[in-house]
Amino acid sequence: MTSRPTRLASVDTGVFQRIAEIMGFLHEDRRIFFNNFFGNEEWSEKAFHYVQENDTLYTFCYIPAYCWIICTVLSMCFRAQPTITDQLMTSLPKTVTQLFVTFVSNILANHSQNTDxxxxxxxxxxxxxxxxxxxxxxxxxxxxxxxxxxxxxxxxxxxxxxxxxxxxxxxxxxxxxxxxxxxxxxxxxxxxxxxxxxxxxxxxxxxxxxxxxxxxxxxxxxxxxxxxxxxxxxxxxxxxxxxxxxxxxxxxxxxxxxxxxx
Incomplete structure (x- = not known):
């Protein structure tokens, strides 16, 4: 069972015979995840550097699932441009809300090609x-x-x-x-x-x-x-x-x- 801390506080952990706490991704773990996800040295380096400079997104990378979401969104942005320019880097999402807006809008952009x-x-x-x-x-x-x-x-x-x-x-x-x-x-x-x-x-x-x-x-x-x-x-x-x-x-x-x- 996984839970956010606020929810876990109301759960009686005494009913569990064994409890394991997964600490999440440390700095080096995050870098490894980015390298493995992109499989492209230039993309992974630029993506990791961008996220590292954004305290909010970098903190979110503590959670592996958020790491995947962030990398997925950044890869969508990178694929939309033939080359990674400074202008592209400055246009990348800077908040969690913008991150999810970009994620959903990219999916909708592909969907809009359908007839409906x-x-x-x-x-x-x-x-x-x-x-x-x-x-x-x-x-x-x-x-x-x-x-x-x-x-x-x-x-x-x-x-x-x-x-x-x-x-x-x-x-x-x-x-x-x-x-x-x-x-x-x-x-x-x-x-x-x-x-x-x-x-x-x-x-x-x-x-x-x-x-x-x-x-x-x-x-x-x-x-x-x-x-x-x-x-x-x-x-x-x-x-x-x-x-x-x-x-x-x-x-x-x-x-x-x-x-x-x-």
């Missing part, structure tokens, strides 16, 4: 986002067919398998997001795709009522979306009517109200 295109993508992201938010608020990371049906999530599209994993055999099939943080990202993103001021306020009030940390990353993503530089990145991922209605949670008053950081 943007409308299907928006429809799936919306339904998947509301299911993700339901999971975040209810400490749920495993979903089944009933949840997909309840939130109108269609699993017959190629885009679905880009974000959710399927396990088990019919009729007992379970679905999980590639990573809990990706679920929290979609839970926040849906409030911008399908924005409603009253619903957002209700969700924020509910998130604030939980004292076990379940909504902390979700709230950080919400504020991260309000950053002006992140807004410009959203243009390739969002739709113009959504961008015009985005709430501004980056003001000092909003930060005090929601007691979270961008």
């Amino acid at each position: 295109g943007a409308h299907t993508a928006r429809e799936l992201l919306t339904s998947m986002g509301w299911m993700a938010e339901h999971g975040v608020m209810n400490h749920m990371i495993v979903f089944d067919e009933r949840h997909l049906e309840s939130f109108s999530v269609r699993n017959d599209k190629h885009l679905f398998s880009s974000f959710l994993m399927e396990s088990g055999q019919p009729p007992d099939v379970d679905y999980t997001f590639l990573h809990l943080t990706l679920q929290e990202f979609f839970a926040a993103l849906v409030h911008f795709i399908d924005y409603n001021a009253d619903r957002l306020q209700e969700t924020l009030d509910e998130a604030e009522s939980y004292k076990d940390g379940r909504a902390e990353i979700f709230l950080r993503f919400l504020c991260g979306f309000s950053d002006s530089s992140t807004r410009s990145m959203l243009k390739s991922l969002m739709w113009e009517d959504c961008l015009l209605r985005l709430p501004d949670m980056s003001s000092p008053g909003s930060r005090r109200k929601y007691r979270t950081k961008t």
Whole structure:
């Protein structure tokens, strides 16, 4: 069993006969991971140097799963350009929110080549986002067919398998997001795709009522979306009517109200 520290605090570890604590990637472990992931000395060196200069991303690399996400996003950026230039390096994501925006937008860019295109993508992201938010608020990371049906999530599209994993055999099939943080990202993103001021306020009030940390990353993503530089990145991922209605949670008053950081 793996768990975030905030969740582990409420678990009775006395029921386990043996406990092993995995400390995560130290500096040299991270370098080895980057070298193995890219298999290209120039790419791995530039990627590792870039991440090392960004305290937030470098700290995230302590967790192997985040290491994979960061390397995946950077490799997407590198492949999009014939040569790695200084201009490309300065345009790379600098925050965790921007990292996930880049990750999702690259997947959507490939998906848009299909005939059903943007409308299907928006429809799936919306339904998947509301299911993700339901999971975040209810400490749920495993979903089944009933949840997909309840939130109108269609699993017959190629885009679905880009974000959710399927396990088990019919009729007992379970679905999980590639990573809990990706679920929290979609839970926040849906409030911008399908924005409603009253619903957002209700969700924020509910998130604030939980004292076990379940909504902390979700709230950080919400504020991260309000950053002006992140807004410009959203243009390739969002739709113009959504961008015009985005709430501004980056003001000092909003930060005090929601007691979270961008």
